[in-house]
Amino acid sequence: MNLQKAEFVTSIADLGRLPTDGLPQIVFSGKSNVGKSSVINRVLNRKNFARVGESPGKTTHINFFRIDQRAYFVDLPGYGYAKVSKAEKERWGKLMEQYFAVPERIDLGILIVDARHKPTANDVTMSEYFQNAGRPFLVVANKLDKLKKSELEPNMAQIRSTLALSEDTRLIPFSAEKGTGRDALVKAIMDVCDERKKETEG
Ligand code: GDP
DSSP states (O other), X not given: OOTTOEEXXXXXXXXXXXXXXXXOEEEEEEBTXXXXXXXXXXXXXXXXXXXSSOOTTOTTOEEEEEETTTEEEEEOOOBXXXXXXXXXXXXXXXXXXXXXXXXXXXXXXXXXXXXXXOOOHXXXXXXXXXXXXXXXXXXXXXXXXXXXXXXXHHHHHHHHXXXXXXXXXXXXXXXXXXXXXXXXXXXXXXXXXXXXXXXXXX
């Protein structure tokens, strides 16, 4: 799969309009400003593909990017932005409920959290959504470059316990800024896509 060949497909607020061509879906989620767009850009080695620093107006849209006609990157709306109205928060909750109601469409769930901090209540909720889906799932701890070396181990342990990650759930220390962890994340994505390809061919 050529990660250079990425194209924006659509942005939807209504699950009735999900792409349905059966390509594997790699699903990215994280609170607003955690660096979700930056992580996606880093994976694709692009600078301004998924937007960075976007004003958090569109909190109820799911963005779809098609990668080399082989997979979708599904960019779930960021959450936890303080200035969002109650009505909008409710729309976000509904959309997530609907999205996760069909867990089979998730081929790999990727939850992005901030490596510096204890995960938020919303992070915990998303972690539960992914783990309850029973689909392949991993966590990316972004902004690693802002951590002191001595903080790495305790922070990772805190993320693991707060999100109640099972022992076999991967937690990848990551820096979208520096590229740390990119190889591990790309490999996880490629492995899932290869597996799906084998399934559909076999
Ligand atoms: P999103 O709202 O989750 O999509 O977050 P963005 O990708 O827009 O990033 C939010 C801010 O965090 C921007 O100013 C980024 O430059 C910054 N950022 C993202 N990833 C990293 C990282 O790994 N390290 C550092 N230091 N800053 C980052």
